[in-house]
Amino acid sequence: MDPSRVTMELMIGPQDRQKFIALSKELRLIFLRNGASLYRVNEIVGHPGAFRTQLRVNSWAEYLRQYARMANAETELVERVQVMHSGEQKPVVVYSFGSTPQRVRGWLGLRSPKRRIC
Numbered sequence: 813m814d815p816s817r818v819t820m821e822l823m824i825g826p827q828d829r830q831k832f833i834a835l836s837k838e839l840r841l842i843f844l845r846n847g848a849s850l851y852r853v854n855e856i857v858g859h860p861g862a863f864r865t866q867l868r869v870n871s872w873a874e875y876l877r878q879y880a881r882m883a884n885a886e887t888e889l890v891e892r893v894q895v896m897h898s899g900e901q902k903p904v905v906v907y908s909f910g911s912t913p914q915r916v917r918g919w920l921g922l923r924s925p926k927r928r929i930c
Contacts, residue, residue, distance in 0.1 A: 815849070816872045817908040820865045821856075823899035829861070835893050836865065842886050843867055846878045861898070872909060 824832045836853045843851040850868035869875045882890075897903045 814871070814909060816869055816875050817906075818867045818875065819906045819908070820894075821904040822863050822865070822894070822897040824861050824863055824896055825898040826861065828896045828898070832863065832893065832896050835889060835896075836863075839865075839889060839893060842882075842889070843878070846881065847874060848878065872907075 822832075833853070840851040840853070848867055848869050850866065852866050854864045854866075856862035856864060867875075869878065894903060
């Protein structure tokens, strides 16, 4: 099985930046505890408020299992982070199976250097 990745790009307002970072650190621990091999958040340098989260699991089936097993409090935490998105459009989500990304919503195309947050 090929690893699967879920990448999401969010725009976070300056008033929510610190809260977003704190919640992202909590999410990282949850996803890693539940079996993800990677969960990280990068801030896109040169694009104030632009963040990219990346989750990697061993397979798409494992990703679906992780979400099915999440406790209500964990699901609420994911929703709290997503609600912080302040962009005009919905957050950009890209699902990658193996090496082929499946674009779900328009990719922002932010190719600037990144600074790891967690």
